[in-house]
Amino acid sequence: MTEFAEIWTYLSTDPLLWLTLTLAAYGVGDALFKASGRKPFVNPVLITVACLAVLLQLSGTSYGTYFAGAQFVHFMLGPATVALAIPLYANLNHIKKSALPMIAALVAGSLAAMLSAVGIAAALGLDTDILLALIPKSATAPVALGVSEAIGGSPSLTAVFVITTGITGAIVATPLLNLLGITDWRARGFAVGVASHGIGTARAFQVNETAGAFSGVGMGLNALLTALIAPLIARWLLGG
Amino acid sequence: MIIHLATLLAFQLLGEVTSRGLDLPLPGPVIGMALLFISCVMWPRLAQTITPTTTVLLGHLSLLFVPAGVGVVGHLDKFGSDGAALGVAIIGSTVVAISIGALTFVGLCKLMATSHD
Structure with missing residues (x-):
């Protein structure tokens, strides 16, 4: 019989193990989410990430080794983003009718996200380099990282802020919007997409198809607006 | 199924090339989404054809953020x-x-x- 150490040597250098565990952990996260009656606090991304983080810690596996397996899942983010065009198209009539509210909500939501993050962080005494990395956090990851680099922030810091913002949005959206008494799925989805990009959009799709479609539009439009406005906020912040 | 995925990848590829070629501030997949949307408006049958695959993909959108999310955990204690x-x-x-x-x-x-x- 082969020693476990030898089997582990194979497993730890092959992408198969961590790809399998990523899908299995997501299966657990998704099952818990469904068993909870789709409660927002039982967020499948958060549960799956926590399970995997514990496994990596226990097995002493580096993130690089993990990602060699998980990259196949990560890669699918690209085609999935492209696929958002389909619910967008299916809701074309809705979207045509709400162009004006969408533009207003985009500008208001996007500015609120950037300015309130910088405002709160500055009030709590965080350094300027952290403030810069915070500015684009509501935009979808590839845009946020590019913007962060362009305005002199740290992209790796921004990556952390983008993911935590997405998970926060996915968790708080339903109770918050219920509290505000907003029942319009278009408004709910759109605001979530603008504030918390793809992770918020994934959550919106779990709740309602129309909300998901509008969330996808909000995410796409805010990617554009953040790329345009973040440099201006950064310049103002640096006192130029 | 395979041809649907190939369609999505082709639009992403087109988006990447457009983004880099024209030096746009938008990532390739977002431009690919816009191009696919415009194509669906022009040819409604395209949307009909690939809908089964996109529904499956978007139904598990959460899963696709997991690898990046795991990377974040390592930074939290910093x-x-x-x-x-x-x-x-x-x-x-x-x-x-x-x-x-x-x-x-x-x-x-x-x-x-x-x-x-």
Whole structure:
């Protein structure tokens, strides 16, 4: 019989193990989410990430080794983003009718996200380099990282802020919007997409198809607006 | 199924080339989404054909953020004493942004409804 150490040597250098565990952990996260009656606090991304983080810690596996397996899942983010065009198209009539509210909500939501993050962080005494990395956090990851680099922030810091913002949005959206008494799925989805990009959009799709479609539009439009406005906020912040 | 995935990848590829070629501030997949959307408006059958695959893919959109999310966990302890302030800034600003965005949307819908009366 082969020693476990030898089997582990194979497993730890092959992408198969961590790809399998990523899908299995997501299966657990998704099952818990469904068993909870789709409660927002039982967020499948958060549960799956926590399970995997514990496994990596226990097995002493580096993130690089993990990602060699998980990259196949990560890669699918690209085609999935492209696929958002389909619910967008299916809701074309809705979207045509709400162009004006969408533009207003985009500008208001996007500015609120950037300015309130910088405002709160500055009030709590965080350094300027952290403030810069915070500015684009509501935009979808590839845009946020590019913007962060362009305005002199740290992209790796921004990556952390983008993911935590997405998970926060996915968790708080339903109770918050219920509290505000907003029942319009278009408004709910759109605001979530603008504030918390793809992770918020994934959550919106779990709740309602129309909300998901509008969330996808909000995410796409805010990617554009953040790329345009973040440099201006950064310049103002640096006192130029 | 395979041909549907190939279609999505082709639009992503087109988006990447456009983004880099024209030096646009948008990532390739977002431009690919816009191009696919325009193509669906021009050829409605395209949307019909690939819908089964996109429904499956978008139904498990959460899964696709897991690898990046795991990367974040390794950074969390680096924030030390800044962690609490950052948590407040991120949670606070997300709550503010969702509230203001949704209220603006609903407010404008009401305004437009009354102006039509």
